[in-house]
Amino acid sequence: VARPPLPEPPVTPLAWRGGWRDGALELLDQTLLPAEERTLVRRASADLVGDVQRLAVRGAPLLGLAGAYGLVLAWREALDAGGGADRVHARFDASASALARARPTAINLSRAVEASLRAVRGLGGDARGEALLACARELELREREACAAIARHGAEALTGRTQVLTHCNAGALVTPGLGTALAPLYLLHHRGTPVHVWVDETRPLLQGLRLTAYELGRAGVPWTVISDGAAPGLMRAGAIEAAIVGADRICRNGDVVNKVGTYAVALACHAHGLPFFVAAPRSTFDAATATGADVEIEERRGDVARYLLTGSTPGDLRTREPAFDVTPARLVTAFLTEQGRLDPAALPASIFATDAFA
Amino acid sequence: VARPPLPEPPVTPLAWRGGWRDGALELLDQTLLPAEERTLVRRASADLVGDVQRLAVRGAPLLGLAGAYGLVLAWREALDAGGGADRVHARFDASASALARARPTAINLSRAVEASLRAVRGLGGDARGEALLACARELELREREACAAIARHGAEALTGRTQVLTHCNAGALVTPGLGTALAPLYLLHHRGTPVHVWVDETRPLLQGLRLTAYELGRAGVPWTVISDGAAPGLMRAGAIEAAIVGADRICRNGDVVNKVGTYAVALACHAHGLPFFVAAPRSTFDAATATGADVEIEERRGDVARYLLTGSTPGDLRTREPAFDVTPARLVTAFLTEQGRLDPAALPASIFATDAFA
Numbered sequence: 001v002a003r004p005p006l007p008e009p010p011v012t013p014l015a016w017r018g019g020w021r022d023g024a025l026e027l028l029d030q031t032l033l034p035a036e037e038r039t040l041v042r043r044a045s046a047d048l049v050g051d052v053q054r055l056a057v058r059g060a061p062l063l064g065l066a067g068a069y070g071l072v073l074a075w076r077e078a079l080d081a082g083g084g085a086d087r088v089h090a091r092f093d094a095s096a097s098a099l100a101r102a103r104p105t106a107i108n109l110s111r112a113v114e115a116s117l118r119a120v121r122g123l124g125g126d127a128r129g130e131a132l133l134a135c136a137r138e139l140e141l142r143e144r145e146a147c148a149a150i151a152r153h154g155a156e157a158l159t160g161r162t163q164v165l166t167h168c169n170a171g172a173l174v175t176p177g178l179g180t181a182l183a184p185l186y187l188l189h190h191r192g193t194p195v196h197v198w199v200d201e202t203r204p205l206l207q208g209l210r211l212t213a214y215e216l217g218r219a220g221v222p223w224t225v226i227s228d229g230a231a232p233g234l235m236r237a238g239a240i241e242a243a244i245v246g247a248d249r250i251c252r253n254g255d256v257v258n259k260v261g262t263y264a265v266a267l268a269c270h271a272h273g274l275p276f277f278v279a280a281p282r283s284t285f286d287a288a289t290a291t292g293a294d295v296e297i298e299e300r301r302g303d304v305a306r307y308l309l310t311g312s313t314p315g316d317l318r319t320r321e322p323a324f325d326v327t328p329a330r331l332v333t334a335f336l337t338e339q340g341r342l343d344p345a346a347l348p349a350s351i352f353a354t355d356a357f358a
Numbered sequence: 359v360a361r362p363p364l365p366e367p368p369v370t371p372l373a374w375r376g377g378w379r380d381g382a383l384e385l386l387d388q389t390l391l392p393a394e395e396r397t398l399v400r401r402a403s404a405d406l407v408g409d410v411q412r413l414a415v416r417g418a419p420l421l422g423l424a425g426a427y428g429l430v431l432a433w434r435e436a437l438d439a440g441g442g443a444d445r446v447h448a449r450f451d452a453s454a455s456a457l458a459r460a461r462p463t464a465i466n467l468s469r470a471v472e473a474s475l476r477a478v479r480g481l482g483g484d485a486r487g488e489a490l491l492a493c494a495r496e497l498e499l500r501e502r503e504a505c506a507a508i509a510r511h512g513a514e515a516l517t518g519r520t521q522v523l524t525h526c527n528a529g530a531l532v533t534p535g536l537g538t539a540l541a542p543l544y545l546l547h548h549r550g551t552p553v554h555v556w557v558d559e560t561r562p563l564l565q566g567l568r569l570t571a572y573e574l575g576r577a578g579v580p581w582t583v584i585s586d587g588a589a590p591g592l593m594r595a596g597a598i599e600a601a602i603v604g605a606d607r608i609c610r611n612g613d614v615v616n617k618v619g620t621y622a623v624a625l626a627c628h629a630h631g632l633p634f635f636v637a638a639p640r641s642t643f644d645a646a647t648a649t650g651a652d653v654e655i656e657e658r659r660g661d662v663a664r665y666l667l668t669g670s671t672p673g674d675l676r677t678r679e680p681a682f683d684v685t686p687a688r689l690v691t692a693f694l695t696e697q698g699r700l701d702p703a704a705l706p707a708s709i710f711a712t713d714a715f716a
Binding site: 264 | 392393558559560561562564567568571581582583584585586587588589590591592594618619620621622625626628629655661662663664666667668669670675676677678679680683684
């Protein structure tokens with residue numbers, strides 16, 4: 001049986017143009033979507049660190065790619081700045097470190113940087129630049145293939161369920177392919193299955209409302225945005241048949257670190273006997289993190305909507321803004337990965353990449 | 359033992375000034391809070407219907423009061439418009455009906471209107487006006503006393519738990535007293551207990567962020583606003599020790615109709631073994647509604663924040679905006695009422711008012 005054809009990704013969030021010496025990284029500025037589609041052209045690694053920190057580029061797989069391509073920029077900068085080998089390497093190491101630490105939660109970022117650094121050990125000059133670009137391109141290819149595999153395994157897992165809830169944005173905007181959580185939905189739609197996506201708006205930063213609705217719309221997949229708190233009632237009414245989300249990090253014990261509010265989705269699915277799927281490539285599984293309790297949860301401050309709507313300022317409105325939460329493994333029906341559908345209680349050692357992207 | 363003293367309500371959302379012939383209903387426009395404290399002076403019942411529909415006056419107990427005072431305006435209008443008795447009564451009945459139906463979910467509104475109409479049957483002219491005003495004042499007094507009783511029973515129920523989550527706004531802004539869900543928290547604070555309130559911002563209309571934080575702040579009770587989806591993670595981390603909410607309607611079987619997102623709070627409490635309290639006066643219990651499935655759930659359209667933040671218009675953003683959801687009785691630890699703490703599995707007949715406010 002021939003593999004079913006895959007649809008094209010509805011959007012390209014990141015692309016390296018040119019060679020390592022003259023090239024640049026093009027990024028879609030995700031903070032401006034859906035109102036404006038602005039492409040950023042980055043030639044300085046510090047600019048890219050800023051893009052990561054202000055969420056212009058976001059999502060676990062895409063953060064890994066940003067890190068890998070960012071190293072190409074960092075090496076070029078270090079060489080261009082001149083000086084002896086020590087000075088070049090010190091400069092490069094500082095930039096690489098800034099890239100790896102730009103955001104702490106998604107394991108993909110620091111892991112991609114580390115993997116590339118290992119791969120180019122001992123190389124210098126042009127050879128090192130070429131090799132760093134080759135590493136990034138290899139990672140991009142692997143992640144695109146992972147998306148395709150997740151699409152197929154996810155479509156199978158969702159068989160018979162067309163009313164699917166998702167939280168945050170784990171689609172084409174966070175990968176070089178069809179996405180993670182959204183990939184199976186794109187494939188089902190492509191095959192003519194009448195899939196409809198319930199999109200949690202995803203407070204506080206509204207990634208569902210702004211980004212998931214945007215890319216589903218570009219692909220022609222029907223969607224409806226809801227408040228995050230509306231999902232349990234819709235499940236009780238029978239309107240939602242399954243949930244599928246991405247992940248920022250999956251721990252050794254199967255705990256899932258993902259956008260705040262994911263845990264609430266998992267609890268609601270559990271209460272209604274609905275499957276709760278987590279779609280993620282191998283690059284998101286982290287054997288070095290034993291459980292969710294070991295993950296630093298980023299806290300933010302300054303959700304614009306809060307202040308806009310009250311006339312308050314961050315100074316007089318007391319908030320807690322955790323960006324992520326932890327969903328315990330027991331609430332996960334299955335992981336959907338490039339290795340197929342995996343049981344959270346029996347994760348194979350092979351899903352925990354130790355020599356990623358090599 | 360003397361009853362403990364109660365604090366004053368931090369805000370007065372509604373007050374009738376004057377006699378039935380010359381008086382007016384003063385309302386705090388809750389759509390403008392917290393940025394602006396504007397008092398509306400209403401002398402026309404149609405204006406009040408508009409206020410109810412655009413949520414300037416809101417919350418189950420306060421909607422009942424608005425209905426009862428609105429009848430005074432309606433009767434005065436009908437008399438002033440002149441004509442024979444038939445014409446006066448037809449006009450009054452139409453206004454009364456518009457008041458009763460202004461919003462469907464909170465049982466308090468239609469019930470208060472119906473109870474007042476029963477009480478003044480057979481009366482005409484000034485006597486009817488006086489009697490309608492007396493009914494409204496009696497209802498106000500009873501609701502204020504109910505708040506005080508709920509405060510005391512709730513404070514007892516919360517013994518030893520000072521980190522309390524609430525959803526939406528069920529405070530002084532929705533009653534003529536200390537509120538329902540917030541009443542016990544005001545009392546605990548007044549007694550010197552170091553209570554801290556976690557406030558769900560409560561999407562889509564942000565009543566927690568705009569209103570609950572506002573009135574807690576006026577009373578000096580410490581609070582922190584969170585995204586609705588953050589609560590389960592905070593429970594898992596041990597930061598939240600109990601939840602307390604109000605209700606728009608409590609069904610014969612104990613199902614609770616309340617602001618959308620309440621059900622998610624109840625599920626999260628259940629998953630973490632935390633008590634989930636529903637505070638409500640007798641006027642919110644409705645024996646005529648068998649279960650939550652029998653309640654019409656209002657759907658809204660046009661949450662400003664959604665459109666503001668995407669540059670979209672309601673025409674191109676597909677949303678479902680249910681205003682309420684149903685929490686099944688089995689998830690309710692206890693109801694806190696003027697009759698004390700009640701077990702949802704054994705609600706006494708006496709809590710279901712059949713001759714309300716008489």
